[in-house]
Amino acid sequence: MRVNGIILAGGRSSRMGRDKALLELGGRPILVHLIDRVGRLIGDQGRIAIACGSLERAGQYKRIYQEAQSAGSRSAEEILWVTDRNNGEGPLAGLHAALSVLPEGYAFTTACDMPFLSVSLFDRELKAAVRSGADAVHAHDQPLHALYHSRVAVRLGELLEREERRFMSALRMMRSELVEPCGEQERRAFMNMNTPVDYERLLSEME
Known part of the structure; x- marks a missing residue:
């Protein structure tokens, strides 16, 4: 079954102080x-959509990706750089925008502040x-590192x-299947970075 991918990257990063x-x-x-x-x-069969929020940010992210991508990675033109219908409405608007442009089917969805993905949990x-x-x-109680159907x-x-x-309010209105993480590696997939302290802690753990 083909699965597409969504990365939510349109937030204000207010607590972090930078993007x-x-x-x-x-x-x-x-x-x-x-x-x-x-x-x-x-x-290779899945498409990736980046929910960027604004048109300005979509252009910025695309340029940065082109400069930093690895050899053999998807080209920037293969990726969908998506803007919200109304900028500033939060992650739910980003999910809506991305699902609206992706092919029919499931999309694995995560956020730009969740750097650890779990293959086994996926x-x-x-x-x-x-x-x-x-x-x-x-x-x-975890709306991300999740699959959503385009419908x-x-x-x-x-x-x-x-x-x-509210993301969780929307989730409660869907027909959901729960999959609970097993072990530290899968639970780590839900670790996110909201503040500079979170980011510094992550860097120290990776040293």
Whole structure:
């Protein structure tokens, strides 16, 4: 089953004080690192959409990716650099924008501040999606490192029209299948970086 990929990168990064997507990890921006990781997870047949928020940021991210991408990585033209219908509506708007342009089917969804992806957890989420056909496959109270089916884009659009922007509220309206993480490696997939302290801690752990 072909799976597409979404990276939510349109946030304000207010607590970090600078754009989280452009923080360096292993000498490259985290966004570039994640594009490669998501690409390996979903395989060559899947498309990747970056939910950038604004048109200005979409152009910036595309240029930075072109400068920092690895040999053999997807070209910037193969990636969908997506803008929100109304900028500033949060991650739910980014998910809606990305699902709206991707081919029909499931999309693995993560955020630019979640640098650790779990292959084993993704595999179990994918098996659960095939088995259940659910709208969303995710861990309890975790809306990301999850699979969403493109059919929920219409419902998300309706919620945004009603100015409902809470991710977990939207998730509770979907038919979900829960897959709980097993072991430290899978739980680490939900680690995110909100503050400079989080980022420094991550760097120290990687030394």
